[in-house]
Amino acid sequence: MSEDYVDDDKYYNDALSVIYNSCYPKVAYTINALALNKISGYENFIFGLGDTTFAEDPIFFGDNLRVEVIITETSENLDDGSKNVIKVQNFKNHF
DSSP, X not given: OOTTOOOHHHHHHHHHHHHHHHSSOOOEEEEEEOOGGGXXXXXXXXXXXXXXXXXXXXXXHOTXXXXXXXXXXXXXXXXXXXXXXXXXXXXXXXO
């Protein structure tokens, strides 16, 4: 409840937004990934910070449900490309 809201529709829409952003568990995944962009034919497969993709995790989100995740951290091993790491999460940090 706030006196900043004078429009009931805006109050309702903001409440829906809070519910939508809070209804899934906040999880982070660390993924070991091979750098495909070094292989011929896959040069466009470059992952960067802030890119979005989808994760499927039936334990947290149920069957047949994909949740949008954001790439928040990457670590590239120059000696062994099979040890590259990508960290994704389904929530945004509040700075």
